[in-house]
Amino acid sequence: MVSLARNRILEALPELERAALWAVAREKKIPSGTEILAANSPFSHVYFPETAVFSLVTDLVEGNSVESGTVGFEGFVGLPVFFGGESSPQRTIVQIPGVACVLTADAFRKIVGSLPSLDALLKRYALAFIAQISQTAACNSQHSILQRCARWILLTHDRVGSNDILLTQEFLAYMLGVRRPSVTVAEADLKSRELIGYSRGRMQVLDRAGLEAISCECHGAVRREFEKLTGAAVG
Structure with a gap:
């Protein structure tokens, strides 16, 4: 039997609805950097993250990319499927390696209509996720790289359950849509203030x-x- 308790949405389901999902779900370990969905490609699977953290990435025609949304144990990857769509304009990659509960998109479509609590929880999660995407767009256009770097560390720290985060400067620059030297300067600033430690692709949160x-x-x-919509304390 698959354990779904580490995902907040599935944890909140009544026992009968959880049992129905157990019948069609499986746990999967997913490495960092895995692209689970290409832009504008149909969803083959949907994901309820447990320890893995996913990033939705927007690619621009001039070749730049920037993260537009983050999903961890509080959420669900596959909202377009839930709302009747087939694909997403964003790519989805695994930011932090870990475990997720996985269903095929077809299995999810067949079962979700018979699970009213899941339907209600996903609608509330979708509202919170829209708020995250909207705030991220404003943040990317208005705030400094240092502020955005600190914010990204915080939202990842919210989701990993540890002060240690597997993270390279290249990946953080990619997520923020900036050049690596800019991230190097920002991280050096945070490190000099003893807010973080950093060594060989591993960051440590010292002073949240x-x-x-x-x-x-x-x-x-x-x-x-x-917190208001889902009860999950994540940014």
Whole structure:
């Protein structure tokens, strides 16, 4: 039997609805960097992350890319399928390696209509996720790289359940849509303030309160929406 308890949406389901999902779901370990969905490609599967963290990435025609949304244990990857769509304009990649509960898109479509609690929870999650995407767009256009870097560390820290985060400067620059030297400068600033440690692709959060003080208001704004709508304390 698959354990679905580590995902907040599935944890909140009544026992009978969880049992119905257990019948068609499986747990899967997914490595960092795995692209689970190409832009504008049909969903073959949907995901309820447990320990894995996913990034929705928007690619621009000039070749740049930027993260537009983050999904961890609080959420669900496959909202277009839930709302009747087939694909997404964003790519979806695994940001932090870990475990997710996976269903085929066809199995999800067949079962979701018979699970009213799941339907209600996913609608509330979708509202919170829209708030995250909207705030991220504002953040990317208005706030400094240092503020955005601190915010990204915080939202990832919310989801990994550990002060240690597997993260390279190249990947963080990719997620923020900036050049690596800019991230190097921002990380050096945070490290000099003893807010983070960094060595060989591994970051350690040393002072979360300090990161919150440097970050823009975006992390707190999104966190309040998630807490209000889903009960999950994530930004």
